[in-house]
Amino acid sequence: MKTSTKQVRLIICCFFLSFLIVFIQYTFCTNNYRQDVLERRISVEYSEAVETQLRSHKEGIHLTNLNLDAKSKKIAKLNESINTTRMKEHIFDLDQHDVTHIMHSRQTEKKVCSSPMTHVAFLKTHKTASSTIMSIMQRFGYFRNLTFIMPLKKIDQYRFNYIGAPGETISYENIIPKREEDEYDLLCNHVIYNEGAFQNTFPSDTFLFTIIREPLKQLISTVNYYGYTQQGYFAKILNQSLTNPMSDYLKSPWKFEPSNPHYSVTNNKMSIDLGLPVSQIRNGSFIKSYFERLNTKFELVLLQEYFDESLILFKRYTCWSFKDIIYISKNIWPLHQNLNLSADDIDNHRKWNVADYALYEKFYKIFWTKVLKEKEFFDEVYHFRRILQKVNIHCSNDKQSKSLTIFDSKWSPGFILTPDDCIFLKINEKQFITVIHKRMMSRAYPNGNNPFEQTTTEDDLAHLFQ
Structure with missing residues (x-):
């Protein structure tokens, strides 16, 4: 039984659509994966470099002169790298999906603090x-x-x-x-x-x-x-x-x-x-x-x-x-x-x-x-700095009237930053x-x-x- 011209066209269209859907999904997942990898690499480089440097001096953490010693300067340099323009651009290019994906991908060994100290x-x-x-x-x-x-x-x-x-x-x-x-x-x-x-x-x-x-x-x-x-x-x-x-x-x-x-x-x-x-x-x-x-x-x-x-x-x-x-x-x-x-x-x-x-x-x-x-101390510091950057940029606009959403992470619940919160911050x-x-x-x-x-x-x- 011969296949009609219409059937052939339909099969070709279905094949093309399937290919297009697969291609879009692949591209989306690849981009997310690349952003996730970049985010993880930056965080890991920061945390491992600082922690390794500290542990290598574990028995002799001290100041050798009036200024910060060489070890402290290296740590300070790493801290400053968090605020580079390239990294800021990367942080604010992440959309909501990427941020939540990165945060929730690190939910193992979550610390829960249900009762903050008030004294x-x-x-x-x-x-x-x-x-x-x-x-x-x-x-x-x-x-x-x-x-x-x-x-x-x-x-x-x-x-x-x-x-x-x-x-x-x-x-x-x-x-x-x-x-x-x-x-x-x-x-x-x-x-x-x-x-x-x-x-x-x-x-x-x-x-x-x-x-x-x-x-x-x-x-x-x-x-x-x-x-x-x-x-x-x-x-x-x-x-x-x-x-x-x-x-x-x-x-x-x-x-x-x-x-x-x-x-x-x-x-x-x-x-x-x-x-x-x-x-x-x-x-x-x-x-x-x-x-x-x-x-x-x-x-x-x-x-x-x-x-x-x-x-x-x-x-x-x-x-x-x-x-x-x-x-x-x-x-x-x-x-x-x-x-x-x-x-x-x-x-x-x-x-x-x-x-x-x-x-x-x-x-x-x-x-x-x-x-x-x-454990995972510098990972949390890095994540906190990302939040601070978002908060400071959001609150820097005196006429802003919208709220900023910070999503849950393994270290702390998410929260809504309101315009009133910005006022009290300033x-x-x-x-x-x-x-x-x-x-x-x-x-x-x-x-x-x-x-x-x-x-x-x-x-x-x-x-x-x-």
Whole structure:
């Protein structure tokens, strides 16, 4: 029986359509596969290179000089590679299917944290990215209606964002009272650490942490932030008729420092923030024993130079989520002047800030020792950076009105980033302090017998978010 012309044409058409469908499916799958492979390769190269470099120095993680050692520089270079234009383009070329495919292809050994810690105390240090950490804490507590430890001051009072006077620690006389049925949940304002005072104030299960920075970099940031606004004793230093006033300062810093070290931001400031007695800031044996004690009380000491790694370690320890720890950097001074410090200047700085260098070198080792115990740590850091890039680009448009969807991953549930979330990510710490301060005052004095009467209400402060 002969096949008709129509049947032949139909068979040819069916064959062609089948071939076309197979070709499209192959092309689609191949493109997805290539993107997946590229994504995995970038992530693996990053995580394996960093982890191998760290493990090769496992027994001797330390700073060999005032700047970051060669190992740290290599890690920093790898960190910077995450933000290259080529990689950014690749990340934002991924469509929804590819992102979900990559995320869900890594669902093995999923960690589940169903109960984030809500008793968390952050010891805020100066010029260490602590304001960015503070903004994370503020968002976490504000939207969960938690009880903050806040200074018992008026919001327009000098140093209203500090608890107590310079050198004071927490006491029931200098913080806003809590309701009888409440516990103090969170701390993120500036205050001097004192072991006994903190134990008497916080619940026994409170997670205590802080952040520090390589001391020379901290000095540079401090001078750029305080110095060129001519604040305090910096005016005396920088108004000298010298070619390099900071070099002259480092030759004899005691000539310029305030008589009370608690007013200084250049005399072992991180160590003093952490409660090291000012009378012992050059006592080597005391410094060593004091920092050993700190290590038993602080769950984590984060490093500013490895900010994203620090946040991922914090997230894992506290069971917080990616949405809890996303951020937009805060309180960054736009001017970055070169201090032109010589090798002798740097050596003088090490001698003057002997406690801060000892602090950094000790907790630098401890930080990386903790990291090396974590599984798939750098994979999570890499994934977190991809989320941060999306969040920062999304929130950078002041007129944007859409939400951003972040999908589930093996490390954290997905979330929706709303326009309001962007607003709270961008407001500065003092604006947020004002709002939280008012809420805590209203709780403490519900009948209006507030001894620090405010002239505004929480609703009146809505303009801060516009």
